Amino acid sequence: DVKVTQSSRYLVKRTGEKVFLECVQDMDHENMFWYRQDPGLGLRLIYFSYDVKMKEKGDIPEGYSVSREKKERFSLILESASTNQTSMYLCASSRGRGYYGYTFGSGTRLTVV
Amino acid sequence: DQQVKQNSPSLSVQEGRISILNCDYTNSMFDYFLWYKKYPAEGPTFLISISSIKDKNEDGRFTVFLNKSAKHLSLHIVPSQPGDSAVYFCAASAAGTGANNLFFGTGTRLTVIP
16 A cells, blocks of 8 residues: 655654654655645645756745755755744655655644644 | 635535635636645645546536636535545646646635534
C-alpha cells in the first residue's frame, strides 16, 4: 500500500521557535507538495518540489522554507513560528502529472502558542 | 484567482437521502476532475474522478457528473450515510501543465444526519 508519512500528527510549539515538519513517500514520486488547510480557506499550497533540490513557491510561501535533499523526503521549515501559522499541514506527492492525482499524508496539526 | 470554486461551504442531508455537492471551474483547459474526501485530523483521500471525454462516472454510491459547457461538475451520493460526513474537495487538472497541476476548491462540509 502506497504511503505518504508525516512524522508528527500533533505538534505544539512556541512563538519564535524553528519548526521542522517532515514528510516521506515510498512511491518514488517525482513531485511533492506542502499545503495548509484552514476552515473556509480550503487547501492552500505553500511550496512544491518537482525534483531533488528543486523547489517552487506556491500561493502562500511567506514565513516558510522547504528542503528536498532526497527524492523521498520533503521537509517544511517554519523559520520563526508565529500564532498565525497554527494550522493543519498536509504533505502530498504525485507521479508526473495531475492525472494520477495526489496522495496525501495524514496531516500534522500544528499549534503555535 | 480561484479557478475551482465550491460555493457551498456546508451541506446537511438526512441519512438515506441524496447528497449533491457542486463545483464550478473557470479554466476551459481543465480536462480531468477529481473529488477528495477528508475526515478531521486525516489527510484527503481520493474518492472518484472523471475525464472530460465523459459526462458521468459512477462508483457504487458515488456518481460524478460533468457539464463542460457550463464548466460545472457535481458529486452525487446515494444513499447518504452518516460515515459520509466529511469535507469534500473538488480538484481539476489540465494536460500539458507542470508539476503543480491540480487545483483545489475550498471544500464543502457534508453532514449526514442519522
